[in-house]
Amino acid sequence: MVRKDRAQAQVRKTDVTRWSDPASLEAAWDARAELAAQFIPAGARVLDLGCGKMSLRRFLPPGASYRGCDLVAREADTVVCDFNAGEFPAEAATDADIITLLGVLEYIPDSDAFFAHLRAAKRDVVLSYCATDLTGSVDRLSLGWLTHFSFLGLAKLFDRHGFQITATMPVDQLQILMRLTPVDRMPQVNPSKVAVISYNDVGNFGDRLGYHMINSLLPGDALVDHLTFRTLDRARDAYDLIVLGIGNSIYEPLLTDDLMKVLARGKAKVGIFGTQYRELISRAKLDRLIDRLDTWFARYEDDVLMYGRGRSNVEHLGDWLIDQFPMATPVVDEQLNVGDEILKNLPLDRVIQDIQRHKKVFSSRLHPLLCALTSAETVAYSEQPAGDTEIVSGKFRSMLIDIFGRTYPEKAFFAVDRDAVSRYKLRVHGNVAKVESRLQEMLRNVATAA
Known part of the structure; x- marks a missing residue:
């Protein structure tokens, strides 16, 4: 490293004589430039502040372009700036995709003013710095260094100006490389606590799809506990939102006191389920459950007519899992038979693709049949x-009436009315979007009340 007179450093101005002399640009700095190039995307436009020998240009990835900026012109298109005189290449910075600052911050005493310019450019920054944590035995002033940040001091500087450290790499024992990304300041919020109660722990095709459906509708920062009817004892003491069901069926054995106790812990509560084996359901127990819910998004119109009549908290959703099945054209004539093997945790995407390849499908499971309706001919x-x-589940009949306005006898093939399926898909898709909005609104209201 080049040694400087400590008195010169204490002036806290740019040492024009030093930086105008090519001999002051050390060959050892090339290694730092080579490492810095690892932070640069291919095709990026790079503005190198304090470019010196412009070593970085040699190491850039394919397609990247380079422009230097320094106190003196290093070549014809060098942007000439004295950062310590308040100058900054604003236009060149805006034109760049990424800005580099290698071995420069040590020489800029008014770092806040300089970083205000960087933040205005709204570009990622790759910089190196010798923090005081690593240079305890080094006489910083004798090296001409005008700033003396610890790692904590650097973090505070970056935070003041809206930068976040997204990647780091040591250069040697004294200095470190960092990539900074400008970020918008967000208000501090506590993530919502959500419980989802379902049968997601079994291999059921529909329950596994429903698990992904509900996850896609909840806020990205929500803390979600996926409980099952077997693991209700793991519930927290309180939740902002409890979602009962993921498009699956509720039936008599699930209507327990333990379920009701967990629901009581939610500030907001919704149900997303249908019913089955209705002859076996205790009406009093189901009524008590529905009373606890802010909204029951019922899977079938049958559910609404049988259990929601006269209620303001029951809405017909439809079978939302149809959102997972695109309308498709089958290509295989051979009949596909779907039974309990669907419970073997087979890959969901492959199961859907396999069902939709067949023109003729027989199913003893509900949601494989729903999937087949989006593609099969019969x-x-x-x-x-x-x-x-x-006593039968009744859910096949309810689904067919929802989609086609009528049911069909079991074990008898019927032609699929694709227009009716398309209309149903569109209707349910719109309803799912409304469910997402309602869930978000509920969580906002809970947060506001808190």
């Missing part, structure tokens, strides 16, 4: 009985 189904009884 389909058939078989109902799910409750144990050894003659």
Whole structure:
């Protein structure tokens, strides 16, 4: 390193004589430039502040372009600036994609004014610095250094001007490289606490899809506990929002006191489910559940008519999982039979693709049949009985009436009305968007009340 008179450094102005002399530009700094190039994307336009020998240009990735800026012209298109005189290449900075600052910040005493210019450019910055944490034995003034930031001091400087450190790399024992990204200041908020209660722990095709559906509708910063009807004992003491169901079915064995106790812990509560085996459901228990919900987004019109009549907190959603199935054209003539093997945790995307390849599909599971309706020419189904009884789930009938306005006999193939399926998809898609808005609104209201 070049040694300087400490008295010269104490003047706290740019040493024009030193930086005009090419001999002052050390060859050792090339290694730092080579490392800095690892932070530069291919194709980027680079503005190198305090460019010196312009070593960085040699190491840039393919497609990157380079422009230097320094106290003196290093070549014809060098932007000439004295940062310590308040000068800054604002236009060149705006034209750049990324700004580099290698071995320069040590020589800019009014760092806040300089960083105000950088922040106005709204560009990522790659800089190096020798923090005091690493240079305890070094006489900084004898090296001409005019700033003396610790790592904490650097962090405060960056934060004051709206920069976030996104990547770092040591150069040697004394200095470190950092990439800074300008960020908008966001108000400090506490993430919402949300519980989702479902059967997401089984291999059921529909429940696994519903898990992804609800995650896509909740705020990105929400802290989500996915509980099942078997793990209600893991619930927190309080939640901002509890979501009961992910488009699945609720039936008698799930209507427990433990479920009601957990629901009582939510400031806001919604249900996203349908019903099945209705003959076995205790009406009093289901009524008590619906009373607890701010809104029940019911899967079927049958649910609304049977349990929501006269209520203001029940809305017909439709089977939202149809949002996961695009309208498709089948290519395979061979009949596809779907049964309990769908419970084996098969990859969801491959299952959907396989179902939609077939022109003729028979299913004893609800949501594979729903998937088939978006592609197949003919389909058939078989109902799910409750144990050894003659009571069936009823959900196939409810789904078909929702989509086609009528049901079809089980185990008999029928032609799929694709226009009816398309209309249903559009209607449900709009309803899902409304659910997302309502969930966001509920969480905002809870936060405001708090």
